Amino acid sequence: MQLPSSLFDCNGRQLLSAFQTQAHHLSDSIIAQALHDALAAGWYIPNIPSHVMRMSTRIKRRLSPDISIHAFVLIPFAHDTITNIYIGAITELECNRTTIHVSPRLVLLKTLRDELDNVSECDFGWCQCGLLKSGVDKAVMRALDLRLRQDDTKYEPTDVHKALAVIDIALDYVHPPTQFIPEFVATPSTCVFPSSPSNLSPIPARLLPPAISPPVHQDTSAHSHVACHCGPTVPGASQAISLEWLMSMLRGDKDSDVEGDGDSGEDEGKD
Numbered sequence: 620m621q622l623p624s625s626l627f628d629c630n631g632r633q634l635l636s637a638f639q640t641q642a643h644h645l646s647d648s649i650i651a652q653a654l655h656d657a658l659a660a661g662w663y664i665p666n667i668p669s670h671v672m673r674m675s676t677r678i679k680r681r682l683s684p685d686i687s688i689h690a691f692v693l694i695p696f697a698h699d700t701i702t703n704i705y706i707g708a709i710t711e712l713e714c715n716r717t718t719i720h721v722s723p724r725l726v727l728l729k730t731l732r733d734e735l736d737n738v739s740e741c742d743f744g745w746c747q748c749g750l751l752k753s754g755v756d757k758a759v760m761r762a763l764d765l766r767l768r769q770d771d772t773k774y775e776p777t778d779v780h781k782a783l784a785v786i787d788i789a790l791d792y793v794h795p796p797t798q799f800i801p802e803f804v805a806t807p808s809t810c811v812f813p814s815s816p817s818n819l820s821p822i823p824a825r826l827l828p829p830a831i832s833p834p835v836h837q838d839t840s841a842h843s844h845v846a847c848h849c850g851p852t853v854p855g856a857s858q859a860i861s862l863e864w865l866m867s868m869l870r871g872d873k874d875s876d877v878e879g880d881g882d883s884g885e886d887e888g889k890d
Contacts (some may be wrong), residue, residue: 625819625828631654631798634654637685637686638683651869653682653686653716654865656800656804657682657688658796658800659761659803659804660760660763660764660767660799660800661727661729661756661763662678662690662707662726662727662806663730663803664730667809668810668859669702670733672730674693674695675691677690678691678692678809678810679713680806680808680809685714686712686715687713690707690709690726691708692728693792693793696727697759697782699753699754700731700753702730702756703729704727704729705730706725706728706786706789707726707727708723708724709723722794723794724793724794727763727803753819756803760801761783763786763801766855767857768857768859795856796852796857797857798858798859800859848888
């Protein structure tokens with residue numbers, strides 16, 4: 620596998636290292652697909668009832684038998700009659716028996732609405748309530764893509780300005796990714812836990828640095844904890860990439876350009 624780790628942020632580098640050490644037997648295409656799913660700017664979680672998604676809800680997403688990503692819900696963001704969107708933060712990677720605490724990284728979380736959803740959630744973020752029957756996921760992903768890449772050439776105030784305002788608030792507390800897939804990628808292998816990480820709090824409380832010490836009563840002989848202290852990406856400096864780009868890098872095509880000029884709002888990938 621030839622992907623240079625210098626291309627990625629803290630989250631991406633640790634993922635790449637995990638696949639190199641724990642999943643080196645897998646083919647390049649399988650690893651590229653797993654990295655694609657892991658670097659997605661949005662997680663579509665179809666198997667979790669949306670009414671259980673509350674601030675501080677923890678989410679564990681398994682990428683392989685030995686590798687998983689941990690995130691938690693920050694705030695409700697938007698909804699239409701079909702889906703709910705939340706702003707979340709990726710905080711940990713779990714590789715075999717090691718937990719790696721990474722700098723909190725922004726991720727959008729999408730679930731299907733159900734009959735137990737509370738309509739008052741729309742007060743927390745940007746939504747059109749009954750006016751927008753569907754497509755809010757595409758609108759917020761487009762807004763996130765524009766903000767992460769600072770692409771003002773496609774900015775239309777009446778289209779995404781409310782979503783951009785909420786994303787800007789979130790980026791005061793979590794880091795933008797260096798590279799990202801501008802899609803909601805389905806995450807069928809996902810678990811939800813009701814409690815929040817002890818060292819992290821929802822907005823508006825500022826997120827603390829990643830924990831270095833293992834939790835109290837943690838058996839350090841059975842499970843180790845490490846922390847990554849990479850510097851954050853500056854908002855607007857992120858790059859949108861694709862599965863094809865990842866595959867070309869795995870093949871060693873060093874001249875491959877990073878793809879970032881597509882309109883993510885028109886293609887949500889795995890819905």
